[in-house]
Amino acid sequence: MSDCPIVSTPLGKVSGFALAKAKCPEAQQVYGYLGIPFAKPPVGNLRFKPPQSADAWKGTRNGKKKYPPGPMQSTRTVEIIAKYVANYRVADENPRYVDEDCLYLNVFTPKLSNKANLPVMIWFYDGGFSAGSSVGYHGQTICGLQNVVLVVPQYRLNAFGFISFGKNSSCPGNMGLLDLKMAMEWTRDNILAFGGDPNNVTLFGRGISVSSHVISPMSRGLFHRAISCSGVANCNLVTKENNDVSTGFLLTELGIVDKDPEVILAKLRSMSAKKLMEAQEKSADYQENPLQKLDDFVTVVDGKFLPKHPRDLITDGDFAPVPFIIGCNNTEFCGVLADRFPEGFVTGELSEKQAI
Template sequence: MVQVRVNEGVLEGERVDNDYGGSFYSFKGIPYAQPPVGDLRFKAPKPPKAWDGVRSAKEFGPKCYQNDLFMNTGIVGEEDCLYLNVYTPEIKPDKPLPVMFWIHGGGFFCGSGNDDLYGPEFLIRHGVILVTINYRVDVLGFLCLDTEDIPGNAGMKDQVQALRWVNKNIASFGGDPNNITIFGESAGGGSVSYHLISPMSKGLFKRAIAQSGASTSPWAQAVEPRERALALARSLGFYSEDDKELYEFFKNQPKESIVSIPVAPTFSEAFRGGLEINFTVVNEKKFGDNERFFYGDMLDAVSNGVHEGVEIMTGTTTEEGLIIFGDLEVTKKLLESARAFPESFISKQLAFTVPLNQQLKMGREFRKFYFKDQVNIPDDWDKWMNFVSMQMFGYPTMQWVRHCAKDKKHKLYVYKFSCKSKRNMIAVLRGLTEMLGDRQVTSHADDIAYLFNPKLMKLKVDTASEEFKLIERVSTLWTNFAKYGNPTPDDSLGAKWAPYTLEKQEYLDIGNKLKAGTAPDAEETQFWDKLYEKYVL
């Protein structure tokens, strides 16, 4: 039995033996906010209420209500879901421990901080405290009417509230509130890059790691959020556009009615197909004295508004785009669209800002660059993957990096992740083994299994194996950054990772060996730059 006192009361956790050496203390299902139900649905979270006696912290809290399309578990979770988990190697260390605050991915429509994907066993061995959180997703987390009642970004404000709770309470678990590193992958990585420019997040963390996600990514910025909300209402048979009537309608809808419903505010989008993220982060409007999570021009904010003094690490995997592929038939349909319709190369975000005639021209240039104008089905799946990798992850990340690097006030580390082992499971889970054949890949989200012990996948690893050496190397890079602000403070990993500069564009290839380089994806990035200058900027 182990107990700690936080501001709201006493928590009872447990000591856990670590299969990979030592032990740690686990505190699960800690409420960091009041349940966002009833009149609090769609609202910014309220601080949690105190409890009497001792609260058990031995079970995870419910996941936030969602349709988990990535894990194929269907509808799971509850609206009462704002809980976090704390794992610490020591309750009373000689010196307060660095804190790593994990923000899960899942496209802003699914995911949780539970150990089905994010077991703490690897990171905790390095003398850091790990915090994982739930936050509202999909409609319940990101619906926006551009009104005071539903201004949007509720899920992001959950993350801020969790950070505020950690700042106030982590010392009780042996943590240093002045040394918090936020990190996340995919939507979690996009979240991290938003926190770097959000006025609500300023001063709540010291360092940040954005994995495979940036606020500049097309899926991380809502396009016409009110129109999307109106389209959702229409799909449910409600046609009023009165603000108060809409608020009452959405507030009183059963949660089962409003989550995971296809929403297309335009005719063309309804026929795009593929995985669309309907509800995400919005550029918030001002209402009275409400706190806004994000507002203003994105690229200007990244160029001039990143919180001063915060150290940053960011990068992508080598085959990010595989995450959108399904079986061979799905792949064929993607390629058929690429062959038939040039505008299929245009993201939903650009489709709202670039005129259709320009979309056609831009799409043809993309097709010529990636396919040499000849799309072979299904053999050219890898060319489509390369395009999607840059569209959704690679180019937005490099946009973000280069704008952030302009003011030279931030130490910034850039990587490409290319580790390959049996831990690279995404292609298998997506049913891509037939398509890939013998080719080894590092898909979107394959980096997670080198940092976390995903209980759901049962990837037990021998501590004497080459796989475990990779896990140790990757987790050392991440925890070194959290401890020192430098992933390679000495020569023990066999490579020195130089901070990124616009002049040299330094980065580290994190593969089965570490390799320093310059100008990642240079040819593709230059091509995308020219197209954006020509058609977008």
């Protein structure tokens, strides 16, 4: 494998590694740079707040062969998803390693020249808003055969990324989507050093996240094409007016009875990330609808990122005027659903109480 050059970004230098070539004669060498911070760690007082720009670092950051920890998510969900997601090991990685300090991205490129001007693709991993990470997603094939630069950012999930207390509160929700917006801003400002063209960026992957950015006025100009591989935002199951039900279940599990959002947020910020995640995992069992247990906290109409429900923004023609491909996956999510639904789901023998 070829030596991997050190890349200088506006925030500092980062080292990388050379991936094994894809098994095609025409495949190019691809270089990977893992765990680059695009925002400050969303911990302590920054928990439940919009992402803040990352600080610069001294020296050369090690981006070799170690994926960043995934966002906070329940052990139960990780184990279910892990059964059905292909994971090709290209670096030292642990798909079950999670941490609240998760706002990092990985870059893969076949050409390291600020004059290469290659198309850029930003991948939003699947797993709903309750599971997923950048582990296992790499550019060995897509970059090596299609001559593009791939960016794979992580974003906050579950209550950490989507708890909300109303449009007029200090926590209106959608922090996870704002994480992705900041990752797009990082791409705009840094991708030239990795051989990418900041004026030729395509979003693809998790359809709800992708289409939310197509619709949101806050993301305009940060991308130029979009591909939704699984679902869209104008679905009542994944975009709501508020997350009051899931928030209420979580607070009940934690024994929090306060009504003032600021008092509640202060108590939630004082807890360990592990305790909060365990409480959310237990509170999910309060949901009677098995589908809802998959995404206890989802996108909401927060008045800023989503000023209206997506269906209304679409009706108004208020969305990014970019080429947009919408699709779905064969046997969409069937394996995961079978694990989540109660006995009798496959045969259609659910009781009236269990039925959706």
